[in-house]
Amino acid sequence: MIKINQKQNCSGCSSCVNACPKHCIEMVEDNEGFLYPQVDVSKCIDCGLCERACPIINKVSTEHTPTAYACINKNENIRLQSSSGGVFTIIAENVINNGGVVFGAAFDDKFNLVHIYTNTILGISKFRGSKYLQSKIGDTYNQTKEFLGKGTKVLFSGTPCQISGLLSYIGRPDNNLICMDIICHGVPSPKVFRMYRTKLEKQHCATTRRITFKCKDSSWKNYSISLLFSNNKEYKKVVMQDIFMKGFLQNLYLRPSCYDCKSKSLNRLSDITIGDFWGIENIVPELDDDKGTSLILVNSDKGKTMFNQLRDKMILKQVNCDEAIKYNSSAIESVPINSKRDKFFKNLDSRSDDISELISKYTKISFFKRVYRKMGAILSKEKRKLLK
Known part of the structure; x- marks a missing residue:
């Protein structure tokens, strides 16, 4: 039977769900908005197929030169x-x-x-x-x-x-x-994105018709996030100005x-x-x-x-x-955890009325520094000093 003792050891891939012959595992959203497997023990026959299908329990490695x-x-x-x-x-x-x-x-x-x-x-x-x-x-x-x-x-x-x-x-x-x-x-947390989208829908008095996370009609490097609403109004901001992308790129959630x-x-x-x-x-x-x-x-x-x-x-x-x-x-390295992550999620439900304000509260450090890292920029020593 699959058991998640530490959440960092589950990627949410759903391999265990697909492998279960009794269909007694479902993916359930936790308080942060992420899906984890939950077993109905009354139906489980303890066949072990879910554990054998888990890529973290049974990690496979390969060596090649791409x-x-x-x-x-x-x-x-x-x-x-x-x-x-x-x-x-x-x-x-x-x-x-x-x-x-x-x-x-x-x-x-x-x-x-x-x-x-x-x-x-x-x-x-x-x-x-x-x-x-x-x-x-x-x-x-x-x-x-x-x-x-x-x-x-x-x-x-x-x-x-x-x-x-x-x-x-x-x-x-x-x-x-x-x-x-x-x-x-x-x-990032689907729950956080839902709250972000709900806020924008209320502001625009309409439901979402289309989401574009990387709108590059003006620039690929300085792309925008765009939400088009049912009343034909559009929210559009460049990556460094949008609050959801700001929290995402600072690894907050x-x-x-x-x-x-x-x-x-x-x-x-x-x-x-x-x-x-x-x-x-x-x-x-x-x-x-x-x-x-x-x-x-x-x-x-x-x-x-x-x-x-x-x-x-x-x-x-x-x-x-x-x-x-x-x-x-990002191809080979995991991002560092944001030291304010736990505090952010602790306050998430109590501040659901204004998700933008909450994200802003925990993303006060230099956003430009994070974006430089995201883009893979190699900074000169002089620029590094300016970002400290």
Whole structure:
């Protein structure tokens, strides 16, 4: 029976839920808004399958040297609709055009972030764009296994911990399964985001129609968060001015496991890793037009084969992996815990009427310093002194 004694040892991947033959485990939200497995002991037969499926209890390691690329989708329209260079769409379209399915994170009609799948090119659009929340996996691991059993090619995209959970659940290699993870800063509390969204809806006297976490129509590096409401009013602020993003990037309300992520590594289990290529202006300036450039890490022979098949759809250049990671440390390092995190959550429910004020109270340190770190900027000694 799965037991969570320390919350930092559960990433919320839902592998145990998918593995349970009696369906006696459900993911339940705690007081911080994060999901954890809860077992109905009256139905449990103590088979141990949930524990065997847990990627943290049964950590798998691998050693390889990833190949790093700076990439841009040649289709400018898709690139502009994407968070960075638009490479995810190229790979997803290839899988669907070959009779496969693609799993990814999308908002449902109530703006909960959930994992779903599509077998159409049109359906891929739901997966495009950054979503700074943890999606609900649901039974998508089971669905993936069913597709693989039929010989269907599957592209499963998600956070590193979700990919670890899927592979631990599947339990064996499958040539038809392509796993793609992202360079992840960490996942913030869905509860905090709900409170933030509710506040904005009250201010605009309307319900949410669309959420865009990374709107880059004016700038990729200085992107905006946008919420469009049912009355056609729009809230839009650049990343350094939005209160939710401020707390997120200062690690104020991330999931406990994100401060000691067991899935971050240069030796990843995924076939391909994708993310924003922060620092591109210092490494491949000719691919930096501030419209978005993807950092791609090819981690396996399977990933290499697929990537090479699609090179003609991209503008790309191979780069030194160590140099790229220097500007994108979230690929291999967990973020430090914010010392004010416990105090923030202790006061969360009592201050639900004004979440912005509460976040502001606990994010008084230099936000610019955090953003520099997020972007992977290498600061001069003079600038470091100014930020102290």
